[in-house]
Amino acid sequence: MNSVINIPRKIKTGFFGQRMTVLPPNIKKNVIKNDLINRFYLTDMGFYPHAVNHYRERKMGCHQHILLYCIEGRGTVNVQGSALELAPNAFVIIPRNVPHCYKSSEEDPWSIYWVHFTGEAADQLTSRYYQNRNNLLYIPYDEKRIRDFEEIFSLLENSFDDKVLEIANIKLLNYISSFIYFKEIDPAYQEDDVISASIAFMKRNLSRMFTLEQLARQQHLSVSQYARLFKTKTGSSPSQYFNQLKIQKSCQYLYFSNRNIKEICVELGFQDPYYFSRLFKKLMGKSPASYKNQHKKS
Structure with missing residues (x-):
């Protein structure tokens, strides 16, 4: 693999305090060629705080799986005609190529962490998520989960070097798994607590x-x-x-x-x-x- 020095591209979409980073096309090609991470990798990720008027509709779905994790406020996620309310401590994973739309509440706009990820292992991991009875899950708040997101984001914010991409995506696999397997990871968790x-x-x-x-x-x-x-x-x-x-x-x-x-x-x-x-x-x-x-x- 040839290492290429790139400056991460930051995208602004209009929410005060928001952060977002997207892998450029040439970097995605490098990831796809990398056998260490090409079965599970992110394409973009970000944090939208107090996202007033946030709305996104994809009639043909998205090429990647999408994790939406709400820490404050609320909103609605529609996946194949099923409406889910995303509230604090709730998350949803939208499968790739599935029509969907989501919208922040007008009265109580949400603050969400989100990640787009793909690959064969991503497909398998997402299928584990959908073995649950509900598409929307509530999860105990854990400050470490926020720190892990910030660490991955910081890595990509500073460099798209091959080794950095490997570290970020290996960490991302653990990060997404912490949502899907949260009950197994913490057996002491009580759903009714x-x-x-x-x-x-x-x-x-x-x-x-x-x-x-x-x-x-x-x-x-x-x-x-x-x-x-x-x-x-x-x-x-x-x-x-x-x-x-x-x-x-x-x-x-x-x-x-x-x-x-x-x-x-x-x-x-x-x-x-x-x-x-x-x-x-x-x-x-x-x-x-x-x-x-x-x-x-x-």
Whole structure:
């Protein structure tokens, strides 16, 4: 194989903060000739945060399989006439050459990681995915899965050298497998442990405020069922628990940063500094200012 130095091509499609990279045609030819990775390789990948008005329709399908992984917001995926709602912690794999369309919600636009991949091994791996009863699966949030995506993306962002392509695609095989085999990889996973998933969602979104209805909907439960399960597992209501997480985070800011109370309020989604101070004192036994001063003296 001949190594060719190429500058990865970045594509912009209009979403603030989005990232995307596409393998140029000459690089695809090199991959196809590479027996180490030509049975499973990506053609493009990216991340679309808060993708307002994101819509794509392919009446003849796509030449590659497509992974869509939602971490925030929601949208709809239609595959061969079957409509699936893609919500946080859900993913879908659209088989190659299958007609489909997908659209981000107008009210709550999704943030999605996506990958186009192909090859004989990709066909076989995708068939494993479709052995599940549902085409749409919910998966426990794992920060490592995000880091793995970023690592693959970073490799391709810096170079399309043969060895880099080999490393990126070998890692990609493991990455896609982490979705399809997530239950087998983590036998301790409990499909009905929605409260752990909800707590993980809270921790990832400490800068936002949610109603009880929004938190219940995020886990696809009724409000009454969600509140009951949450109370049983944690001993607290969802709102109390979320506030406790926010106050714990504020303690870290007070200890380890120079942010003032107003800045901390903004960071944690509190619009009223007086409400934040009252809540802090209720949970910690002293005001935020006293807490910060105590740390400075020590």
